[in-house]
Amino acid sequence: MSVRFDLTTFGELMLRLSVPLGERLEATNQLDLYPGGAEANVAAALARLGRQTAWFSSLPVNPLGRLAASHLRAAGVDLSGVIWQGAGRIGTYYVEFAAPPRPTQVIYDRADSCITQMDASQVDWDLLLDTRIIHLTGITPALSPGCRTLIPTIIARARAAGIPISFDINYRAKLWAPAAAQAALTPLIQGVEVLFCSQEDAARVFGINGEPETVLRQLADSSAANKVVMSIGDQGVLAWDGTTILQQAAVPAQIVDRIGAGDALAAGVLHGWCEGDLPLGLRCGVTLAALALSQYGDFVITSPEEVAALLAAAHGTSRVSR
Amino acid sequence: MSVRFDLTTFGELMLRLSVPLGERLEATNQLDLYPGGAEANVAAALARLGRQTAWFSSLPVNPLGRLAASHLRAAGVDLSGVIWQGAGRIGTYYVEFAAPPRPTQVIYDRADSCITQMDASQVDWDLLLDTRIIHLTGITPALSPGCRTLIPTIIARARAAGIPISFDINYRAKLWAPAAAQAALTPLIQGVEVLFCSQEDAARVFGINGEPETVLRQLADSSAANKVVMSIGDQGVLAWDGTTILQQAAVPAQIVDRIGAGDALAAGVLHGWCEGDLPLGLRCGVTLAALALSQYGDFVITSPEEVAALLAAAHGTSRVSR
Amino acid sequence: MSVRFDLTTFGELMLRLSVPLGERLEATNQLDLYPGGAEANVAAALARLGRQTAWFSSLPVNPLGRLAASHLRAAGVDLSGVIWQGAGRIGTYYVEFAAPPRPTQVIYDRADSCITQMDASQVDWDLLLDTRIIHLTGITPALSPGCRTLIPTIIARARAAGIPISFDINYRAKLWAPAAAQAALTPLIQGVEVLFCSQEDAARVFGINGEPETVLRQLADSSAANKVVMSIGDQGVLAWDGTTILQQAAVPAQIVDRIGAGDALAAGVLHGWCEGDLPLGLRCGVTLAALALSQYGDFVITSPEEVAALLAAAHGTSRVSR
Amino acid sequence: MSVRFDLTTFGELMLRLSVPLGERLEATNQLDLYPGGAEANVAAALARLGRQTAWFSSLPVNPLGRLAASHLRAAGVDLSGVIWQGAGRIGTYYVEFAAPPRPTQVIYDRADSCITQMDASQVDWDLLLDTRIIHLTGITPALSPGCRTLIPTIIARARAAGIPISFDINYRAKLWAPAAAQAALTPLIQGVEVLFCSQEDAARVFGINGEPETVLRQLADSSAANKVVMSIGDQGVLAWDGTTILQQAAVPAQIVDRIGAGDALAAGVLHGWCEGDLPLGLRCGVTLAALALSQYGDFVITSPEEVAALLAAAHGTSRVSR
Amino acid sequence: MSVRFDLTTFGELMLRLSVPLGERLEATNQLDLYPGGAEANVAAALARLGRQTAWFSSLPVNPLGRLAASHLRAAGVDLSGVIWQGAGRIGTYYVEFAAPPRPTQVIYDRADSCITQMDASQVDWDLLLDTRIIHLTGITPALSPGCRTLIPTIIARARAAGIPISFDINYRAKLWAPAAAQAALTPLIQGVEVLFCSQEDAARVFGINGEPETVLRQLADSSAANKVVMSIGDQGVLAWDGTTILQQAAVPAQIVDRIGAGDALAAGVLHGWCEGDLPLGLRCGVTLAALALSQYGDFVITSPEEVAALLAAAHGTSRVSR
Amino acid sequence: MSVRFDLTTFGELMLRLSVPLGERLEATNQLDLYPGGAEANVAAALARLGRQTAWFSSLPVNPLGRLAASHLRAAGVDLSGVIWQGAGRIGTYYVEFAAPPRPTQVIYDRADSCITQMDASQVDWDLLLDTRIIHLTGITPALSPGCRTLIPTIIARARAAGIPISFDINYRAKLWAPAAAQAALTPLIQGVEVLFCSQEDAARVFGINGEPETVLRQLADSSAANKVVMSIGDQGVLAWDGTTILQQAAVPAQIVDRIGAGDALAAGVLHGWCEGDLPLGLRCGVTLAALALSQYGDFVITSPEEVAALLAAAHGTSRVSR
Secondary structure, X not given: OOOOEEEEEEOOOEEEEEEOOOOOHHHOOEEEEEEEOHHHHHXXXXXXXXXXXXXXXXXXXXXXXXXXXXHHHHHOOEOOOOEEEOOOEOOEEEEEOOOOXXXXXXXXXXXXXXXXXXXXXXXXXXXXXXXXXXXXXXXXXXXXXXXXXHHHHHHHHHHHHOOOEEEEOOOOOOOOOHHHHHHHHHHHXXXXXXXXXXXXXXXXXXXXXXXXXXXXXXHHHHHOOOEEEEEOHHHEEEEEOOOOEEEEEOOOOOOOOOOOHHHHHHHHHHHHHHOOOHHHHHHHHHHHHHHHHOOOOOOOOOOHHHHHHHHHOOOOOOOEEO | OOOOEOEEEEOOOEEEEEEOOOOOHHHOOEEEEEEEOHHHHHHHHHHHOOOOEEEXXXXXXXXXXXXXXXXXXXXXXXXXXXXXXXXXXXXXXEEEOOOOOOOEEEEEEOOOEHHHHOOHHHOOHHHHOOEOOXXXXXXXXXXXXXXHHHHHHHHHHHHHHOXXXXXXXXXXXXXXXXXXXXXXXXXXXXXXXXXXXXXXXHHHHHOOOOOHHHHHHHHHHHHOOOEEEEEOHHHEEEEEOOOOEEEEEOOOOOOOOOOOXXXXXXXXXXXXXXXXOHHHHHHHHHHHHHHHHOOOOOOOOOOHHHHHHHHHOOOOOOOEEO | OOOOEEEEEEOOOEEEEEEOOOOOHHHOOEEEEEEEOHHHHHHHHHHHOXXXXXXXXXXXXXXXXXXXXXXXXXXXXXXXOOEEEOOOEOOEEEEEOOOOOOOEEEEEEOOOEHHHHOOHHHOOHHHHOOEEEEEEEOOHHHOOHHXXXXXXXXXXXXXXXXXXXXXXXXXXXXXXXXXXXXXXHHHHOOOOOEEEOOHHHHHHHHOOOOOHHHHHHHHHXXXXXOEEEEEOHXXXXXXXXXXXXXXXXXXXXXXXXXXXXXXXXXXXXXXXXXXXXHHHHXXXXXXXXXXXXXXXXXXOOOOHHHHHHHHHOOOOOOOEEX | OOOOEEEEEEOOOEEEEEEOOXXXXXXOOEEEEEEEOHHHHHHHHHHHOOOOEEEEOEEEOOHHHHHHHHHHHHHXXXXXXXXXXXXXXXXXXXEEOOOOOOOEEEEEEOOOEHHHHOOHHHOOHHHHOOEEEEEEEOOXXXXXXXXXXXXXXXXXXXXXXOOOEEEEXXXXXXXXXXXXXXXXXXXXXXXXXXXXXXXXXXXXXXXXXXXXXXXXXXXXXXXXXOEEEEEOHHHEEXXXXXXXXXXEEOOOOOOOOOOOXXXXXXXXXXXXXXXXXXXXHHHHHHHHHHHHHOOOOOOOOOOHHHHHHHHHOOOOOOOEEO | OOOOEEXXXXXXXXXXXXXXXXXXXXXXXXXXXXXXXXXXXXXXXXXXXXXOEEEEOEEEOOHHHHHHHHHHHHHOOEOOOOEEEXXXXXXXXXXEOOOOXXXXXXXXXXXXXXXXXXXXXXXOHHHHOOEEEEEEEOOHHHOOHHHHHHHHHHHHHXXXXXXXXXXXXXXXXXXXXXXXXXXXXXXXOOOOOEEEOOHHHHHHHHOOOOOHHHHHHHHHHHHOOOXXXXXXXXXXXXXXXXOOEEEEEOOOOOOOOOOOHHHHHHHHHHHHHHOOOHHHHHHHHHHHHHHHHOOOOOOOOOOHHHHHHHHHOOOOOOOEEO | OOOOEEEEEEOOOEEEEEEOOOOOHHHOOEEEEEEEOHHHHHHHHHHXXXXXXXXXXXXXXXXXXXXXXXXXXXXXXXXXXXXXXXXXXXXEEEEEOOOOOOOEEEEEEOOOEHHHHOOHHHOOHHHHOOEEEEEEEOOHHHOOHHHHHHHHHHHHHHHHHOOOEEXXXXXXXXXXXXXXXXXXXXXXXXXXXXXXXXXXXXXXXXXXXXXXHHHHHHHHHHHOOOXXXXXXXXXXXXXXXXXXXXXXXXXXXXXOOOOOHHHHHHHHHHHHHHOOOHHHHHHHHHHHHHHHHOOOOOOOOOOHHHHHHHHHOOOOOOOEEO
């Protein structure tokens, strides 16, 4: 029996306001604006590849909410499950892209956004569950008490309906302390279909240190996840498919904008998951992550043709194609 | 005995994010950024004219707070009384400048900014009261319970110290209802030295309708203010100096950006007040207001030379001076 | 029995490359880019109002085709009926917005675009006819022999299926001569449900001159259309509903960009048609046209809330709403 | 016997640095850059109309000098007579385009530019005199002692060679006082072929006041010029052709940038002069002036086709031509 | 007997529309515009060095044609041989500058441009042949049947007049297949004075593979060209002067824009050819190519002084010169 | 007894007009504008770190002078000692940021600026000497005869008042020859408290060559300075504290804009000097220099928090902090 979506997801989308490399945020008079949010990034990337995806969240009935929606619709994401609020705000965050010795800086201004007001009664459960997989992240439970309640509810209902969960830890130190994150997230990731966790988050949140393969195995053990995908920085990803460890080197890329690369990786892996082919997913994942690094914006803009060409090529090139 | 400042003021400063006329906020990918806030606008305009002014408020210790401070310092405003908070946000507001049939739209995102957390213990009272006049507006009491308590405290301490108050009603319908504003503001304006209230706000907040002169007299009666300045739209201002009614026509201007024109008017009037010359203040006020209309940004950028030249001229001109 | 779309349409979408007022196209080094096309403009405007619309056409499988599609998807238009061609071009046109004495200039570079290669075998007829009305324009038959054949085929199949036709004359002097247009268009508009024709086109294409009401009646007589909507320049529109003549004054607007205003008018009229309320349609039409004039781009960007507010207001205002 | 150029000219070209309307020069972080100079403007405008023109001056051998030269060459002006100096500066001037009540402001920074160092030995006299007419302005003698000597030398040599002079008074109050200008210019304009002088300059420099026709006649009397062209503000021009007074109304225009309009007028008049048709020249002049007003930059960018179309039309239009 | 031009050339010029690195073409709303075309690039670069050059082609009588002409005139190129067409288009091409893993992408939209309509009757043969050398490329014969006929005609007439030919293979895979190119180009390059062919094109078009020196010798053998210049990627160039092989290392450069570097190389080589000094030409060639890489645009903007300074320096430097 | 300022300084501030990397100055139509001047850069950087600093100079009473003042005030620099001139110019300089093989180019247009007209009678000596240290550079004596007299006067008065001098050689080859600089500067630097001289300037101006340590010792010997700080290019700095040689490696940085890095180094060293801790000063100096390299503009924009974080970190990082 066919389902409507390949993937549904629930999470926050913010407006990102940034200054380009070399300019100081505190001295600018113009800001670039892009939408961004971990779950929306995944849904948009998969839609760009031709997948049917839907994003569930809440947006204000004002130009800022419509701006966010336009970007998602342009990517091809279904928004039927969005709750439009007459009053309420959309979160924002500021980015100062920077050259060393300065790190790229992020300032969040996301408190009390529309999604933090949501509860289970506002979710269109039939629609949310009409999917092959639901993707969630460790950001959402940190947003508000309502969200901290809602995420376990979604997981419970998905389990009851036999819908697998994809979960990306995505630890945000500016939202909560490691111990709080560990306490909240550990029960949520038990038995998920796909668990995404960077080696850095494994150490910070779960206190798992050591060689990459050891960390991966411990993540698998402690979560009982069917598949675990662990990014190991610029080197690529390591994955556990339930029986063996797979390794996928990163695609060399020139870094224009780091933000969203992890979500692009997740999207690629889930694209492969939809095909029942985790190795393909890992290759797609590092390819999408490299594409995300090479362009501005949290959303990765691409096409099936572009990803296919990059998968076919040994590696990217700086030559002009004409 | 000389005092340090000509004018001190307490209020909120926000970051204004806007799109130019002809573009839709919901379809933009770039926002212009200016600082703005009724009280800061007044302090900055007076400083541009060579007056000693100080702005009291609270800002976050981050690039956005520093951006706001830089603009005020550039204008020449003293910031010794600003409370810097390690955590906290600066309010923002979005503006879509528009051509008819669309009105220019403002979307506030100002809840829970740093100033809303302030209380009397954070005010450097010696500094705030070391002034010839304190300027306040009807916006601040609407921001938070703390602010609603703080404004009467400032007024009480000022009275105890014999410092006159300038108060601009500045009703904001998106912050509170007319009745709430009337209840809160009526006691605050009793016996102030200068009361600013537009004819429109007189009707909306205090229910005073009728011919301009009648409205002005009623404002004077009900507030016992020493001087009342009432803007009557594009036509100019009417003022009560305690004995007679003065009228000052508006300076013809091409409207580039309406926001901040009322604050520029107040600054000009207070500039005249400092000279003990209300008619001069009214002429300065309409001149500064016209300058504010003719340029982007809430802060009016000008110089003593420019204002002097405009006061000397019968009216502005579209000729090139070379 | 319910149908899938409120309106389907078939036509060309181009990329518009423009310079702002005051700059010369021949001296620029940067061009603003917007999508535009008479039929796509109508579909997008109706989708912004919440209507279900679909656009049928052909686009190249390259970033330019995807750019066009993104804008339509962002507006909410269904693109299932678009034929994607591996090779082929998207038409472009250049606009030099100008101040008098210069007229705003348009340079078309649209020959041999993808749509000109289309034939009836490429149309998803089930989808195209799953609609309450089909909207066509007099531009498409002028594009290529294929298109000149395809438009009558669409009309014939629609008639066979009982689907009414909306037809906008939209004469383009740079595509064909008046006599050729008259010969081609006269049979196409016989008995259409809604005929749009400006007074100027009535004169240029059909040789109908005289007082507006006379011209309208002659248009109605010669086309046997059920409803005829005739724009009479900046004054508004005149309409024939089969029995009487309706008049609707234009909504006062500041003109930022004239292009697309006629399509916005058509969209508004068809919005009313969907409600079975032509007078409402005329009011919506002049409102959407005024909105289109006040913003850059061929697509009118708006929301149901904005249109409702403007319909409720007597007229637009230059005041700031805050 | 044919000559090489229709018109040669000698004068200064500066770089103009400006901010758009609504922005303050003192608060900007970006400046628009255009070349400009009264004589170069005339040469460039005539070259755009297909005339052979040459500009004589001096430029520094650096990117700023080359920038100026590129703009002139792009227009089609011959630069063989330019003296390139290894050391030296190009003058600049700053413009703050402004909305009322602010006038558009010009700040000159032109002292000691390359041209001020020139003397007669640097002029390629054969080339300068290989022309039908030489155009000079009242700006150049005010630039430096060298220039004050050079201009009479050019006039004397031209007379000796039988080459007529066109002279535009172009009084610049920021360069010299009216009395100094009058003393220097009066001998220079005796018996010139064409004298350009605005009614305002007639009053300021020569003290000639009164009704336009009276002023024109007095200008003609006091200069013994063969033809006198006097602009009378926004109303158009009045001209004396040696026997009668001609009047030409201005072409209605929307003012985007006033600077250069007077030079465009001179170029148009001289275009007609080349045809031996002063009335044509006046029509061309007001047309070019209107075009100059409608676009940014001192140089008017146009083409023979555009001017022909505007001359043919009764007046400009704000309609879109497509 | 002296000739008028150092070099004449015939070929197409297009408008290039691009987005900067990091932005996606399919998501942009603004395009940078530069002119570009292999032959025009060569003529413009040589003119910047003070050479007399002329470009023969066809342009439309519209702002886009005039824009192209302005850039060429600004560089100093003679346009007397350009055929202006009342109707017709100028080709365009789109560039998405990209960071790895994405290659910089080029999308051509050049079919049916004005030059494709040209035939021998439109060429001003006296002017074209009034030159020391004629430069042609392998792009032009691929543009249209007319161009495929015209190029051999030019070569035949040049030979008859004793004018040497410079020919750059410049294979464009998007215009024709290697076999077609080989068939068309092989007869054209027999006995040319200078043949330019990259090592990559030698392999793709002529099937010549192997060590660089071997490839170069085979190119020389199979073409009987007097001089062969072969770029070997980022390493520099190899040249055959009829007797020996010369090698010239590339000048280290930071790549900002690859497009036009090959044409800059050809211009530099031909500059040396004009001096009768091939080694100088190779040094100029790699210097101009490095300059082209370091700046945006197909045209290389430089000056005799800049090239002389770079030739004198061992290598470029990132130091500030002040 | 406490003094008012930590540091006072006297010198010129210019407007810097630049084009970004990849664009040619001679082909631009827009310039970025930043203020800059060696002494002002030092005063602004120290003010950003919370130090009390004052800048003495002269500026014109026009928007350009006010622009310069606004930037300094925004940084927190006291301007009470600035002489405002009714007539006069502010110097400008043009920068073409460039990629190899092109060097970044600087073109000065600074002759006859306001500061060159100053003499001792215009200095507010009480204010200038109310400081812990006075910072001067080797640029100022090269500006004009007045400045060449004024600098020794300042040094003499400072010595008389017991105020130590900080002196940065800052040789500018475009202002004077090495021999002239050596003759003028040698007496000025005798016995200064801190001497800044790059290894390159030691060789160019003073003819001191050899190993870095040897050069440093010779600089110390020949100047009798208490402390000597010598930058050794990208490797960092070497310093002599009167007894031993200290070495401080540079902080790795990505170079966005080299201009101002040397002044940032001086500011950092003087920040440490104020703390009586030269090693801290060296660490601050290389940190501020790295920050200056990583951002556009001559002024380094930073905060005490940012510098503290960088000093605490081993090195900068390209990671995103969120």
